[in-house]
Amino acid sequence: MPRVTVACSPAPRKVFEQEVEVADGATVHDAVVASGLAQALPGLDWQAMAPGIWGRAVEWTRCVSDLDRIELCRPLTVDPKVARRERFRQQGARGTGLFANRRKGGKAGY
Numbered sequence: 001m002p003r004v005t006v007a008c009s010p011a012p013r014k015v016f017e018q019e020v021e022v023a024d025g026a027t028v029h030d031a032v033v034a035s036g037l038a039q040a041l042p043g044l045d046w047q048a049m050a051p052g053i054w055g056r057a058v059e060w061t062r063c064v065s066d067l068d069r070i071e072l073c074r075p076l077t078v079d080p081k082v083a084r085r086e087r088f089r090q091q092g093a094r095g096t097g098l099f100a101n102r103r104k105g106g107k108a109g110y
Helices: 028-035 080-091
Strands: 003-011 014-021 050-053 069-073
Touching (some): 003 028, 014 028, 028 050, 028 069
């Protein structure tokens, strides 16, 4: 019987992680159901989250293997490009780039 880990972060700084044994041929969906995520976090719409195994996106119908780590990802609240532009606007040109950490007369933090 494959042993998998189901991990989910429903909110910042909050993590659900459960290791479960599933039957041979079980899918990602089956493993999440077996983990008890729905009972532990009843207000969470976990089916709307994007599933992945070890950081790679997969379908809910993919069969799991022994020692897989199933991760459920929340949708992005802000487009990463927009967030970067906003940070740049707030910091200005001097606080960004390759040599942003360079102190006067010192070396970059590498």
